[in-house]
Structures are given as C-alpha cells and as structure tokens.
Amino acid sequence: MTSEFGLIDAFTAPFEKRAPGLLVGPGDDCALTSVSDGMALCATVDALVEGVHFLGAIFEDAEIGHKALAINLSDLAAMGARPRWFLCSVACPADAASMARLTGISRGMAALAQRAGILLIGGNFTRAEALSLHITALGEVPTGQAMLRSGACVGDVLFVSGTLGGAALALGWMREGRPMPDALRQRQSRPEPRLELGLLARDFASAAMDVSDGLLQDLAHLIEKSGHGFEVDLSKLPLDPALVESGAPLDLALTGGEDYELLLTVPQSKAVEFERACAQRGMAVTAIGRARSDDRLELVNAPSHLSLTGTAKRGFDHFG
Amino acid sequence: MTSEFGLIDAFTAPFEKRAPGLLVGPGDDCALTSVSDGMALCATVDALVEGVHFLGAIFEDAEIGHKALAINLSDLAAMGARPRWFLCSVACPADAASMARLTGISRGMAALAQRAGILLIGGNFTRAEALSLHITALGEVPTGQAMLRSGACVGDVLFVSGTLGGAALALGWMREGRPMPDALRQRQSRPEPRLELGLLARDFASAAMDVSDGLLQDLAHLIEKSGHGFEVDLSKLPLDPALVESGAPLDLALTGGEDYELLLTVPQSKAVEFERACAQRGMAVTAIGRARSDDRLELVNAPSHLSLTGTAKRGFDHFG
Numbered sequence: 337m338t339s340e341f342g343l344i345d346a347f348t349a350p351f352e353k354r355a356p357g358l359l360v361g362p363g364d365d366c367a368l369t370s371v372s373d374g375m376a377l378c379a380t381v382d383a384l385v386e387g388v389h390f391l392g393a394i395f396e397d398a399e400i401g402h403k404a405l406a407i408n409l410s411d412l413a414a415m416g417a418r419p420r421w422f423l424c425s426v427a428c429p430a431d432a433a434s435m436a437r438l439t440g441i442s443r444g445m446a447a448l449a450q451r452a453g454i455l456l457i458g459g460n461f462t463r464a465e466a467l468s469l470h471i472t473a474l475g476e477v478p479t480g481q482a483m484l485r486s487g488a489c490v491g492d493v494l495f496v497s498g499t500l501g502g503a504a505l506a507l508g509w510m511r512e513g514r515p516m517p518d519a520l521r522q523r524q525s526r527p528e529p530r531l532e533l534g535l536l537a538r539d540f541a542s543a544a545m546d547v548s549d550g551l552l553q554d555l556a557h558l559i560e561k562s563g564h565g566f567e568v569d570l571s572k573l574p575l576d577p578a579l580v581e582s583g584a585p586l587d588l589a590l591t592g593g594e595d596y597e598l599l600l601t602v603p604q605s606k607a608v609e610f611e612r613a614c615a616q617r618g619m620a621v622t623a624i625g626r627a628r629s630d631d632r633l634e635l636v637n638a639p640s641h642l643s644l645t646g647t648a649k650r651g652f653d654h655f656g
Numbered sequence: 657m658t659s660e661f662g663l664i665d666a667f668t669a670p671f672e673k674r675a676p677g678l679l680v681g682p683g684d685d686c687a688l689t690s691v692s693d694g695m696a697l698c699a700t701v702d703a704l705v706e707g708v709h710f711l712g713a714i715f716e717d718a719e720i721g722h723k724a725l726a727i728n729l730s731d732l733a734a735m736g737a738r739p740r741w742f743l744c745s746v747a748c749p750a751d752a753a754s755m756a757r758l759t760g761i762s763r764g765m766a767a768l769a770q771r772a773g774i775l776l777i778g779g780n781f782t783r784a785e786a787l788s789l790h791i792t793a794l795g796e797v798p799t800g801q802a803m804l805r806s807g808a809c810v811g812d813v814l815f816v817s818g819t820l821g822g823a824a825l826a827l828g829w830m831r832e833g834r835p836m837p838d839a840l841r842q843r844q845s846r847p848e849p850r851l852e853l854g855l856l857a858r859d860f861a862s863a864a865m866d867v868s869d870g871l872l873q874d875l876a877h878l879i880e881k882s883g884h885g886f887e888v889d890l891s892k893l894p895l896d897p898a899l900v901e902s903g904a905p906l907d908l909a910l911t912g913g914e915d916y917e918l919l920l921t922v923p924q925s926k927a928v929e930f931e932r933a934c935a936q937r938g939m940a941v942t943a944i945g946r947a948r949s950d951d952r953l954e955l956v957n958a959p960s961h962l963s964l965t966g967t968a969k970r971g972f973d974h975f976g
Contacts, residue, residue, distance in 0.1 A: 360802070364735070365864075366735045366737065367699045367700070368797070368802055370696050371691035371696070376679055376691070377688070379686055379794070380685060383780055383790070387785070388783050388784060412685075412686060414685040427703060460702050460703055464705045464788065465786055466784065466785055468747060468788070470701075470745040470780075472745075475686070484684055
C-alpha cells in the first residue's frame, strides 16, 4: 500500500509523541516502554468493524475513533488499571473517501486518549474491503491489586456505576433516524470509560467487570468466574432517564449492552465507605443486589410499569 | 455473536495456559503480566487480511496462523527483544466453514508460539465479511539494549540474514498453481522469525530492522532514521537458490518483500567477531555493504546474468 507511511503520519498526527516511560514510539519495528517496579502490565484488545459494530451513516468519524478506544479503556477500568499505552491496527478500503475518514477517527480517538492519559505507541495500516479498528490497550496496576472477575464472596454488595439501557435505546433510535438529546446519543456513540472509578474501587471491591454485553450476560460471567450467584433488585436498577420517559422495555437495561459501566462487588463491611468515597468524587454508583451462596441469579421486584420481553424474559427464565 | 465464547475456547485450546510472569491470562477483562526490573516492554502490531495478504485458496489454515504471528515476531527480533506475550484480534465471517478454519489457524499459530516462547494472553472475536487476524506482540529487552533503526554510523558493515527473494518467487508460483519444493513454499507461507539472531546481535549491531517491504524500501527506512546511506554490493546478495536456478529477475530480492530476514549494521571493529559468532550458531548472515557518510543508496555490481526491471529499476534510479 503505497500511501501507508503518509497514512501513519496523518493518523498519528493528533496523538501525544513524548511521555515518561516511552523509550521508542511509532516509527521503529516496535514501540518500547519502560515498566515500573512492582507493577503488573494489563493488556486487552477489542475491535470495531464497519457494518457490525457501527454504521458510518449514523456515527460521526470522531465518534467511531472515540468508541474504538473507549471500549478498551473500559476493560482497563474494570481491572483497576491505569491506562498507559495502546496500539491501533486499522484495516481500511484504499479509496480516498475511506482514508479521509481516518482523520476524523484519529481526532476522536486522540481526544479521549489525552483525557485518559494513554499514549499511542504503535499501529498498522492495511487495505481491506471494510473499515475496522483493532486496538490493544496496555495499562499498569500494582501487582496484587488488580480487580478480577473471580473475587466475589457471599454477602458482597453488587454495585453498578452510572445508568443502564441508554446505549441500546440510542442505537435503536439512531437506526430509525429519530432525533434525541445529545446526552442520550453519547451513551451509544461516546461511552465514557469509568477509569477513575476503577482506580478508586481497587481499595474496596472484591471483583469487577465492565457491562459490555448487557447486565444479565455480564452477571453470568461474574457467576461463572466466582461460583457465586446474585440476587438483583430490579426496582433499584439505575435506568437511563430516557428509558423511563419513553416507556421502553426494561430489556434494554438488562440485555441491551454497550453501557460500559462497571459492575463491582464490595464486601458489606466496606460498602458504606465505598458509597461515601464515590459520592465525594461525584461518581454515581448504585447498590443493586448481593452475592449469594449458590450460583443462581435471582431477579426480584421487576417494576410493574416496565415490560420484560424477548431476550430479557428468556434470560430471566434461564437464570432465575 | 452467540458462539463467541465457544470460539474463544476453541481458538485458545492449542495454546499454553501457564507461564512465569503471567498473572491472569484470557478470560478476564484484561490479561495481567508482571514485568521484570530493568526491562523495557517492546510492543508491535501487524495484521493479515483475507484477499489482501493471503488467499485461503493457496495457503493452508495452519500456514495463515503461523504467518500472522511470525510477521510480528520478526519485528520483535529486529529490536533484539525476547518474545513474551501476544494478543490476537480475529474478525471472521459467521458461517460454519469460516469458523472451522480458525481451528487450523490457531494450531499453526500455537506451534510457532510454543517454539518462540511467546504466550497468548488475550484476544477478541468479531464478525466481519472477510477473515482477518490482528496480532499485538509484546517482548522484553533490557533497557538501553534494544536495536533501533537509527543507530547506523559511517563505515558500519551492512549484514542481511538468510536469503532474499524466495518469498516473492513462491507467491508468484503459488498464484500460478505451479508446483515447488517445500523449502521454497515455506519462504512465503511459514517465514521463520530470526529471534535468536536478534538476541545475539544485541551485542554487536548498531542498528537493525526486518526485511518485510523488500530490501530497497527497508534500506530507505534505515537511511531515513539514521541519516546514513549505504553502498550495497548486489553481487553479494544472498539470493534464494530457487531464484538463481529459475532465472527469475533480481527484482524479487530487492523489492519483492516478505523475506522477514534481519538487516543489521555492525561497527567494522566487531564485524569479524559477529560473523564468527553467527557461524558458530549456524546462523547465516552475509555482509552486503557499508554505511556511507551521505544519505544516498548506491547499488553496485549488478550481476549481468540477472535482470533488473520494473520497480527495482525505478528504485535503482531513484536511490542510486
């Protein structure tokens, strides 16, 4: 691909070039970073593929760039890791219009990278029929302090950050071309990784993961890893206000996915202190349930004014 | 993608699951590794995309898996890094035939991973129209010992490992359906990353990079980074024997690419000792030129029995 080097220059233009610990950035065979003593490296990879995860027709380029990085940062947040470095592998049609999109994509990605304190240290461009972005994000966490999915114990309080269901509601409306408030749109197009909450929660939580597949499916992962089920009080779910106002089915908050909030289990003895620490920092967390001694998921207090249909109903039947 | 978790299990089946320094492997939000003191992390990403880099019709699945990892390991070798961990982002059509291919792909990848001592620590599956593999490889190198592209000095001897031109010759023949010896086919389908040579060369070389785009283009990168040009003696190029026997044009060795050999510059005072150390270990390296004081590439002694055409001729005109 003759213009690969020009593409790399254009793509990397909006990114920071120097930082402590960065020995060699893009432009050599590999990036080179020094890693602190007593720190574990935390690595994750996630991808956005045109036609599968996003549609150029409904997302702006900058939103695509933001989201591609955000979904990786959300994984780092869920481990309590501090973001450090990332690599971006781009597959893109060779036509001028597609390549022009990369400018907007990289701007959106770089803006989030700067706020999150994560540095682009490498990448790759290749031709392909469809645009896709594959990002590997690396973070650091003090050895032994990472929050794993497996750590929940009986009686631990289950918290979720922010609100649920907005991302799925927004996607449906975007597909219909229905106008919506910016705040709702951004739940889908610019998810905000809960990095600061992840760092704070290291001092309190026994387990954590991010809500990407939908609350029910992600709870199933926590159960699988810890062997402990949960009782979840549906009346306490922090629903996106637009979900409530529009009378959309509760399913969107249970199985819609892409909320990129954190699910955290906190020992009962630390729960009040954790809530207070979050409140002091303006971080929204809501206690929605409790870890059980068996491995069942029990959903209680389904609110009568919200319907439970389709997949969520099946999830209910399956797990309840 | 409902079968994503089954896919992950199937894909990761052939890989090592435990290793020193691995705190958390696949299955949590991120992988978690401990990094040694005094070591720099070395990171690179490269991709193979169906229809662009390989054709399912001519490559076996295991070859695709091998090659996807090998092209990344070659970058680590070029820095003198020891391979440690990698993440693999797979995009794949959802049909059964495509998914079945992943078994063969992962086997080929795992066999190379085991030989190279690199551990799969994370990955991602997503649906897509075309199969693609995006691998991020991480290695370690003692801080300050990495071989950069920028280190060449005037008078340094330019070495290249192995042979050149075989990968490009094999690709042409594979596309024509022409039979060929296994050794030639594997130059294209199973490139062997020069990891041991990379580790050895740390004690000798002033600069290094791998030959992936083709000798001329890669030399241009070395020149750009160091500011020093090279005089290259074309009569000394270690040509693939099949290239010579078949009377194929010299272009294949100059611009064909995908050789995944190492280009190394070694100070004159260390060149003899370097050659001896390589010979003792059975590593083939050939002195093909010398770094100049200016930034020009001069190609001398073009062998009369081999033709120089097309791109290589233009490269010659451009750089000479």
